[in-house]
Amino acid sequence: xxxxxxxxxxxxxxxxxxxxxxxxxxxxxxxxxxxxxxxxxxxxxxxxxxxxxxxxxxxxxxxxxxxxxxxxxxxxxxxxxxxxxxxxxxxxxxxxxxxxxxxxxxxxxxxxxxxxxxxxxxxxxxxxxxxxxxxxxxxxxxxxxxxxxxxxxxxxxxxxxxxxxxxxxxxxxxxxxxxxxxxxxxxxxxxxxxxxxxxxxxxxxxxxxxxxxxxxxxxxxxxxxxxxxxxxxxxxxxx
Amino acid sequence: xxxxxxxxxxxxxxxxxxxxxxxxxxxxxxxxxxxxxxxxxxxxxxxxxxxxxxxxxxxxxxxxxxxxxxxxxxxxxxxxxxxxxxxxxxxxxxxxxxxxxxxxxxxxxxxxxxxxxxxxxxxxxxxxxxxxxxxxxxxxxxxxxxxxxxxxxxxxxxxxxxxxxxxxxxxxxxxxxxxxxxxxxxxxxxxxxxxxxxxxxxxxxxxxxxxxxxxxxxxxxxxxxxxxxxxxxxxxxxx
Amino acid sequence: xxxxxxxxxxxxxxxxxxxxxxxxxxxxxxxxxxxxxxxxxxxxxxxxxxxxxxxxxxxxxxxxxxxxxxxxxxxxxxxxxxxxxxxxxxxxxxxxxxxxxxxxxxxxxxxxxxxxxxxxxxxxxxxxxxxxxxxxxxxxxxxxxxxxxxxxxxxxxxxxxxxxxxxxxxxxxxxxxxxxxxxxxxxxxxxxxxxxxxxxxxxxxxxxxxxxxxxxxxxxxxxxxxxxxxxxxxxxxxx
Amino acid sequence: xxxxxxxxxxxxxxxxxxxxxxxxxxxxxxxxxxxxxxxxxxxxxxxxxxxxxxxxxxxxxxxxxxxxxxxxxxxxxxxxxxxxxxxxxxxxxxxxxxxxxxxxxxxxxxxxxxxxxxxxxxxxxxxxxxxxxxxxxxxxxxxxxxxxxxxxxxxxxxxxxxxxxxxxxxxxxxxxxxxxxxxxxxxxxxxxxxxxxxxxxxxxxxxxxxxxxxxxxxxxxxxxxxxxxxxxxxxxxxx
Numbered sequence: 001x002x003x004x005x006x007x008x009x010x011x012x013x014x015x016x017x018x019x020x021x022x023x024x025x026x027x028x029x030x031x032x033x034x035x036x037x038x039x040x041x042x043x044x045x046x047x048x049x050x051x052x053x054x055x056x057x058x059x060x061x062x063x064x065x066x067x068x069x070x071x072x073x074x075x076x077x078x079x080x081x082x083x084x085x086x087x088x089x090x091x092x093x094x095x096x097x098x099x100x101x102x103x104x105x106x107x108x109x110x111x112x113x114x115x116x117x118x119x120x121x122x123x124x125x126x127x128x129x130x131x132x133x134x135x136x137x138x139x140x141x142x143x144x145x146x147x148x149x150x151x152x153x154x155x156x157x158x159x160x161x162x163x164x165x166x167x168x169x170x171x172x173x174x175x176x177x178x179x180x181x182x183x184x185x186x187x188x189x190x191x192x193x194x195x196x197x198x199x200x201x202x203x204x205x206x207x208x209x210x211x212x213x214x215x216x217x218x219x220x221x222x223x224x225x226x227x228x229x230x231x232x233x234x235x236x237x238x239x
Numbered sequence: 240x241x242x243x244x245x246x247x248x249x250x251x252x253x254x255x256x257x258x259x260x261x262x263x264x265x266x267x268x269x270x271x272x273x274x275x276x277x278x279x280x281x282x283x284x285x286x287x288x289x290x291x292x293x294x295x296x297x298x299x300x301x302x303x304x305x306x307x308x309x310x311x312x313x314x315x316x317x318x319x320x321x322x323x324x325x326x327x328x329x330x331x332x333x334x335x336x337x338x339x340x341x342x343x344x345x346x347x348x349x350x351x352x353x354x355x356x357x358x359x360x361x362x363x364x365x366x367x368x369x370x371x372x373x374x375x376x377x378x379x380x381x382x383x384x385x386x387x388x389x390x391x392x393x394x395x396x397x398x399x400x401x402x403x404x405x406x407x408x409x410x411x412x413x414x415x416x417x418x419x420x421x422x423x424x425x426x427x428x429x430x431x432x433x434x435x436x437x438x439x440x441x442x443x444x445x446x447x448x449x450x451x452x453x454x455x456x457x458x459x460x461x462x463x464x465x466x467x468x469x470x471x472x473x474x475x476x477x478x
Numbered sequence: 479x480x481x482x483x484x485x486x487x488x489x490x491x492x493x494x495x496x497x498x499x500x501x502x503x504x505x506x507x508x509x510x511x512x513x514x515x516x517x518x519x520x521x522x523x524x525x526x527x528x529x530x531x532x533x534x535x536x537x538x539x540x541x542x543x544x545x546x547x548x549x550x551x552x553x554x555x556x557x558x559x560x561x562x563x564x565x566x567x568x569x570x571x572x573x574x575x576x577x578x579x580x581x582x583x584x585x586x587x588x589x590x591x592x593x594x595x596x597x598x599x600x601x602x603x604x605x606x607x608x609x610x611x612x613x614x615x616x617x618x619x620x621x622x623x624x625x626x627x628x629x630x631x632x633x634x635x636x637x638x639x640x641x642x643x644x645x646x647x648x649x650x651x652x653x654x655x656x657x658x659x660x661x662x663x664x665x666x667x668x669x670x671x672x673x674x675x676x677x678x679x680x681x682x683x684x685x686x687x688x689x690x691x692x693x694x695x696x697x698x699x700x701x702x703x704x705x706x707x708x709x710x711x712x713x714x715x716x717x
Numbered sequence: 718x719x720x721x722x723x724x725x726x727x728x729x730x731x732x733x734x735x736x737x738x739x740x741x742x743x744x745x746x747x748x749x750x751x752x753x754x755x756x757x758x759x760x761x762x763x764x765x766x767x768x769x770x771x772x773x774x775x776x777x778x779x780x781x782x783x784x785x786x787x788x789x790x791x792x793x794x795x796x797x798x799x800x801x802x803x804x805x806x807x808x809x810x811x812x813x814x815x816x817x818x819x820x821x822x823x824x825x826x827x828x829x830x831x832x833x834x835x836x837x838x839x840x841x842x843x844x845x846x847x848x849x850x851x852x853x854x855x856x857x858x859x860x861x862x863x864x865x866x867x868x869x870x871x872x873x874x875x876x877x878x879x880x881x882x883x884x885x886x887x888x889x890x891x892x893x894x895x896x897x898x899x900x901x902x903x904x905x906x907x908x909x910x911x912x913x914x915x916x917x918x919x920x921x922x923x924x925x926x927x928x929x930x931x932x933x934x935x936x937x938x939x940x941x942x943x944x945x946x947x948x949x950x951x952x953x954x955x956x
Contacts, residue, residue: 025915026908027953028840047953076944076952103840105915109922112837113930120351122416123267123342140936147940176933177839191265198264198344204926205348209443213352216415219379223386227315235315236266236286359590361655362506362581430504437503437583444587448682452591455654458618462625466554474554475505475525598829600894601745601820669743676742676822683826687921691830694893697857701864705793713793714744714764 083152561630800869
């Protein structure tokens with residue numbers, strides 16, 4: 001049995017959540033699961049419909065994007081995942097073992113509008129303390145050079161210029177394209193993508209109801225975030 | 240067998256309606272069922288996914304929020320429920336034996352817009368005779384003092400300042416957060432949350448179609464409300 | 479066996495399409511099936527949830543709204559159905575043997591906006607040749623006199639003042655309330671309610687995309703309507 | 718066994734995707750499958766509900782719209798399909814073996830607004846390199862002459878006047894009516910109709926969020942389109 005078996009199973013289970021949570025149509029979207037000790041991640045094969053996926057069809061690649069196990073071609077977005085793991089998980093030591101890319105309807109709509117998703121309420125603040133960042137369009141040079149790798153670089157440089165901590169802000173919109181999210185497991189990255197879709201929908205509605213809607217006051221943001229994620233968190237069953 | 244068994248079963252069944260009626264994602268939302276004779280309510284445990292809930296996992300707490308039965312930590316919103324039962328059900332003698340909190344999409348959108356839901360039509364008037372109230376944001380002091388309890392206090396003081404009767408107005412939006420609803424049973428509180436979500440959606444659409452839409456005339460509001468809820472009600476099969 | 483058995487079964491089957499087609503929540507909405515020879519119609523009992531309905535629970539009433547068979551109280555909207563059958567089916571000799579009332583989301587939104595649904599496209603023109611009429615609010619006197627009967631009268635007088643033919647225009651919005659639709663069978667009335675919901679959604683979107691959107695030219699309206707409903711109709715399998 | 722058996726099965730399977738992908742209600746919409754060697758296509762019979770369709774009920778017609786096999790009347794839109802096959806597949810030698818017409822909600826909304834769907838993001842650019850074209854209304858003369866055939870002619874002349882290549886642009890909105898899409902198989906035409914519905918929804922949202930939203934820069938459009946469809950495409954598993 002492959003030493004990557006459990007990693008491939010984690011990636012497979014998480015990918016199957018994309019259609020289950022209505023986060024993309026047909027073959028669109030992809031999730032990867034990362035093993036920092038082995039320095040590899042398992043990712044969805046490119047262009048394969050979800051009903052045909054199996055754990056065995058997952059492709060294992062290293063952080064240079066080189067295939068180390070699997071017979072299929074990995075997702076075309078593999079170099080973006082590799083950059084995010086190298087920069088955020090390895091260099092910045094963020095606790096990231098799963099990354100997801102979707103084409104979910106409302107998150108993509110904000111990305112196409114080139115607007116960060118405002119932080120209007122506690123549904124959003126329960127998960128991140130900032131608006132959901134939206135990068136500018138990738139430059140012509142970057143697109144023509146190495147598109148998918150440069151997409152990763154754009155996310156990283158956008159986070160660094162805004163001084164965002166990828167351990168805390170686990171979602172981003174790539175301008176004109178769509179969302180990438182991450183988490184401590186592949187499954188948690190999918191959860192974050194579902195959260196992003198829901199808060200994107202709520203934020204669009206909020207502006208439709210009140211075009212002058214104000215962001216949530218910072219003291220409520222902090223309270224909601226910290227009761228779930230702070231050192232004295234009291235949400236859920238963990239100690 | 241626990242003397243709280245039927246209360247826990249009522250709470251469990253009502254909680255399972257949250258995902259069934261699409262009122263919240265994942266572990267979000269919670270319902271409680273109150274027994275005024277015993278002075279306790281049963282509520283969802285914090286952060287547990289709905290598919291893992293059982294009647295036995297419900298947590299029984301008293302009106303000070305102290306756990307009297309159950310091994311799990313109760314919903315983080317428990318102190319809000321406790322305040323509403325103490326003030327509305329006990330002090331005001333309103334017929335409230337169930338309370339629900341959801342993150343349903345359209346109701347949250349109005350809460351984020353800091354706007355009450357206007358009473359535009361009979362779908363709304365069949366249930367309450369006023370717009371759905373929306374509290375202001377909780378103050379910084381209240382948030383830092385005792386957030387969940389103060390959320391309950393904010394709802395109560397908002398009702399009292401507007402002279403709203405919690406027996407008649409069984410739903411509210413907490414500004415920047417989302418809806419709380421209640422009813423004569425836990426199951427009826429869920430029904431009210433589903434009504435609120437639907438009238439929130441309809442009201443947003445109504446303004447999109449006609450930004451100058453007017454509220455329903457009062458004489459139609461009274462007719463619709465009273466044919467269902469007045470002393471001579473003639474809707475349904477009860478005498 | 480009751481001589482109304484097949485009428486009750488037709489009404490039952492049609493009522494069960496309300497939740498199946500997502501035209502109302504819980505117990506809301508109702509369909510009736512009319513037998514002109516017997517001068518009676520079968521209608522949903524008031525306030526009964528759809529999963530509990532049976533053909534036997536349907537209530538048979540005459541055109542004065544008097545129950546002639548059944549142990550349950552008929553829908554509170556029964557007098558509205560009775561007026562429409564008396565005026566449109568009997569007096570005007572329109573081919574109407576089924577009537578439906580729903581609270582479907584987008585149709586209600588237009589009714590709340592007090593706006594007729596503009597005829598923007600062929601999806602609409604395949605069914606009716608005019609915008610979907612929307613009555614004004616019922617007057618205070620009418621509401622206080624005999625609300626449900628006056629709702630029927632309002633629809634009838636609105637049709638007559640606009641010179642609309644109920645054989646051709648088989649749907650209407652009651653201002654501030656919601657849709658009533660009818661058809662040659664109870665089942666076809668449900669079909670018309672689903673059409674109205676879809677064209678209401680499309681029309682709201684159309685205005686969001688282009689606030690200056692124009693109605694469909696009359697020569698396209700006539701073509702689409704007549705290829706389905708004219709003397710030389712060539713849509714479908716009938717001769 | 719009919720020599721058209723596999724063509725009829727392909728058409729049947731593709732038609733059953735219309736309700737599965739929520740692209741139309743009831744009997745609306747139709748797909749055809751074309752065999753260029755035989756010079757015929759199989760298409761849905763007119764006005765038959767999807768649950769009653771079988772492969773045997775598909776109607777085989779030639780490029781003049783004459784029925785060559787089948788006992789039912791073909792879709793009333795058959796002459797539109799015939800024109801598109803004759804002009805695009807035969808005359809222009811585009812690789813088109815399937816055509817679909819739907820009444821999907823968001824695509825119809827853009828058609829009713831008489832607006833092409835702007836190319837705002839990569840979800841769109843992954844499939845076509847231009848906005849989705851929208852024809853003007855058909856002229857009065859054309860409607861009264863031969864409506865369905867002229868609908869085909871309108872699409873063809875609109876493509877030719879805009880110098881659009883039907884091999885690359887495989888979707889169009891007919892003004893005031895709705896979408897027609899095509900593809901290398903009947904199944905791929907359904908895929909394109911689902912893509913169009915999704916990008917239509919995203920584009921409406923994008924304008925709601927940012928009325929000044931700009932089209933995606935051309936260099937990103939080209940990159941996304943070519944990585945899937947260019948000579949050096951690297952999306953998916955094909956060589």
